[in-house]
Amino acid sequence: MNHRTRMDWMFLWNCLMRYSYLRLEKICLKSSLKSVPGFGWAMQAAAYIFIHRRWKDDKSHFENMLDYFCDIHEPLQLLIFPEGTDFTENSKAKSNEFAEKNGLEKYEYVLHPRTTGFTFVVECLKKGKNLDAIHDITVAYPHNIPQTEKHLLNGNFPKEIHFHINRYALETLPDSKEELQVWCHKRWEEKEKRLRMFYEGSNNFEFTGKSMIPPCKSELRVQIIKWMSIFYWTCFTPAMSILLYFYSIVRWYFCITVVFFVLQERIFGGLEVIELACYRFLWKRPSVDDQKKD
Known part of the structure; x- marks a missing residue:
């Protein structure tokens, strides 16, 4: 998916709720977000893949998490942004500088993708037999x-x-890493053309071309989920405030939870790291026979 704003990942939920399963989504995102109280902790619990955007630091963790998903046969929807960051004037200038150095076209509506992480994800998931398809998503506002x-x-x-x-x-994807890189760049060329037509064309309220997606789920189901969510979160905040004010046991629970999340992240690196370590210890330990063979 192209990364037009910092909020793209959240706006995509509306699309996934209608055409897929939101509960299956994992997101590859920058590691600083895992420390944000509340939703950062929830993303740790959901085993999102947090990266530092330095490949030498991220490769091992990336590989471990992807291998883990493949081992447990997790139905996986992994959202990645090959551009590496959201589209701003500053990031656009850096992208154009990269294009100038490498003899590439300068883009107005997308950034040039970084294909190292993309090809690595595809190869790992193919190796683990956990890749069904790639969905190329272009978002516009x-x-x-x-x-x-x-x-x-x-x-x-x-x-x-x-x-x-x-x-x-x-079965339609290229086999080699080099061909995958070219394939990814071609998708971004298409995004640039599509977005240019969207923003500059005479009819800028529709994408051109044929979109290949399954039929929408029941709109009634979507509306029920939406209103239930609004009702829940409207009630949740005042309810928690009242409970914290009147009951000491709730205050203790709140304090212990905050301390736990802060400490486990500083000591172990996050809940997703603990989950991966527990899986390796409980299920991936070499057997006695394997140790004898070694």
């Missing part, structure tokens, strides 16, 4: 673009979000 969390806090939500999705089955 026709009216206002909320670039950061601050925009949302100020009430600057997008009026519309457009997604263009193409599904590429496993």
Whole structure:
């Protein structure tokens, strides 16, 4: 998926809720987000893949997490942003500088993708027989673009979000790493053309081309989930405030939970790291026969 704003991953939930299964999604995202109280801890518990955006530091953890998902046969939807960061004037300038050095076309609506992580993910999942298809997603905002969390806090939500999705089955993908890199770059060339037509064309409220996605699930189901979520989170905050004020046991529970999440991250690196270590200790230990063979 192209990374137009820092909030793209969250806006994609609307699409996944209608066409896929939101509960299966994992996201590859920067490691600093795991320390954010609340949702950062929840993403740790969901075993998201946190990276430092330095390949020499990320490769081993990336491989361990992907191997873990393949070993447990987890139905996996892994969201990655090959651009590496969201689209801003600063990141665009760096992308254009990279394009100039390498004799590539300068883009106006996307950044040049970094293919090292992308090809590594594809190869690991293919090796673990846990890759069914790649969904190439292009996102566009026709009216206002909320670039950061601050925009949302100020009430600057997008009026519309457009997604263009193409599904590429496993058997249609290139085999070699070099061909996969070229394949990824071609998808970004298509994104640039598609977004240029979207923003600059005479009809900028529709993507051109044929989108290959399954039919939408029941809109009634979507509306029920939406209103249940609104009701739950509207009640949750005042309810927790009341419980914290009146009951000491709730205050103790709250304090212990906060201390636990802060300490486990500083000592072990996060819940997803603990989960991976427990799996290796309980299920991946070499047997006695294997040790004798060694």
